[in-house]
Amino acid sequence: MAQRLLRDGHEVAILDDFSRGRRDPDLAAIADSGKVRLIDADLRAAAADPAFPRDSSLVFHLAAIVGVQSVLERPYDTLFRNVTLTDAAIALSRRQDRLERLIFASTSEVYAGSVERGQVAIPTPESTALTLTELDKPRTSYLLSKICGESLCHYAGLPVTIMRPHNVYGPRMGMAHVIPQLLERAHRLREGERLGVHSIDHTRTFCFIDDAVEMMLRAATTPACAGETLNLGAQSPEVTIGRLAEIVLSTVGRRTAVEPLPAHPGSPVRRCPDMARTSWLTGHVAGVSLEEGVARTHDWYRRHFFT
Numbered sequence: 001m002a003q004r005l006l007r008d009g010h011e012v013a014i015l016d017d018f019s020r021g022r023r024d025p026d027l028a029a030i031a032d033s034g035k036v037r038l039i040d041a042d043l044r045a046a047a048a049d050p051a052f053p054r055d056s057s058l059v060f061h062l063a064a065i066v067g068v069q070s071v072l073e074r075p076y077d078t079l080f081r082n083v084t085l086t087d088a089a090i091a092l093s094r095r096q097d098r099l100e101r102l103i104f105a106s107t108s109e110v111y112a113g114s115v116e117r118g119q120v121a122i123p124t125p126e127s128t129a130l131t132l133t134e135l136d137k138p139r140t141s142y143l144l145s146k147i148c149g150e151s152l153c154h155y156a157g158l159p160v161t162i163m164r165p166h167n168v169y170g171p172r173m174g175m176a177h178v179i180p181q182l183l184e185r186a187h188r189l190r191e192g193e194r195l196g197v198h199s200i201d202h203t204r205t206f207c208f209i210d211d212a213v214e215m216m217l218r219a220a221t222t223p224a225c226a227g228e229t230l231n232l233g234a235q236s237p238e239v240t241i242g243r244l245a246e247i248v249l250s251t252v253g254r255r256t257a258v259e260p261l262p263a264h265p266g267s268p269v270r271r272c273p274d275m276a277r278t279s280w281l282t283g284h285v286a287g288v289s290l291e292e293g294v295a296r297t298h299d300w301y302r303r304h305f306f307t
């Protein structure tokens with residue numbers, strides 16, 4: 001995102017407490033460009049600091065507790081912290097003297113309750129009525145935190161665009177995602193071993209990070225997107241996790257088969273966003289093929305992670 005904003009001539013401030021973000025050479029290269037302010041702070045503390053700069057026109061609120069494992073282990077923190085972080089992002093945005101847009105990164109998980117009850121169309125439009133999953137299931141904490149966040153954005157009285165990311169992937173995303181995990185396991189396979197894959201017949205559409213950034217940036221700068229809730233992702237191709245694993249094996253150069261493992265509990269059988277509204281408003285359709293995106297992701301992980 002920062003690289004893309006710099007290319008367009010913007011000055012950029014990145015605020016992160018590095019609880020999950022990485023201080024790696026890619027970030028250092030951006031920080032050294034002279035056009036980036038890197039602020040190592042908790043967003044809640046920044047929002048409470050009256051001396052915090054007031055000169056941002058676009059605010060992208062991406063900070064959250066994410067990742068299935070963190071959410072399952074810390075549901076209370078996930079719900080409370082994510083709602084508090086959105087409140088902090090709104091407070092900071094309110095103090096910006098020339099705010100043009102606040103972008104809130106919600107999630108495709110907001111559809112999970114409706115998916116569970118078979119109440120969604122595939123592809124899934126933003127107008128789908130949202131239903132909660134069981135409140136005592138830890139996994140609910142994440143989607144509920146994002147539904148509350150969406151509501152706070154609606155009531156904030158600011159020019160806001162809510163975006164619901166669906167399976168965005170690419171370099172620098174850690175290891176809590178199916179694509180880097182499959183790439184790592186394929187990379188480390190020994191001769192004769194097969195690649196074990198969960199939920200092999202579940203389907204997803206995957207969106208490469210460059211496409212997601214382009215859509216988010218266009219949504220932030222298109223007047224008609226203010227006040228909108230938009231899916232962020234790719235509508236096609238919808239592929240099985242088994243097919244994704246085959247693409248991973250071929251990318252990594254392993255001539256072996258995929259071995260089906262049990263489905264992950266709570267994993268939706270199908271997930272595919274209806275991207276008509278986002279494409280119409282932003283003029284952008286995800287264009288990086290899954291094969292190319294996986295190859296570019298593998299190239300980065302091979303150089304930085306799988307050594």
Ligand SMILES: NC(=O)c1ccc[n+]([C@@H]2O[C@H](COP(=O)([O-])OP(=O)(O)OC[C@H]3O[C@@H](n4cnc5c(N)ncnc54)[C@H](O)[C@@H]3O)[C@@H](O)[C@H]2O)c1
Nearest residue numbers: 016017018019020021042043062063064105107165167168
């Ligand atoms: N990647 C996807 O496919 C996807 C899907 C659905 C939703 N999202 C949403 O998009 C956003 C970005 O996702 P991501 O995959 O890049 O996640 P990420 O964990 O890589 O990024 C979140 C960042 O927030 C920072 N952070 C956490 N708490 C903070 C705090 N108190 N103060 C300051 N910074 C803090 C973390 O250090 C991290 O760098 C998240 O809000 C996530 O819920 C992403």
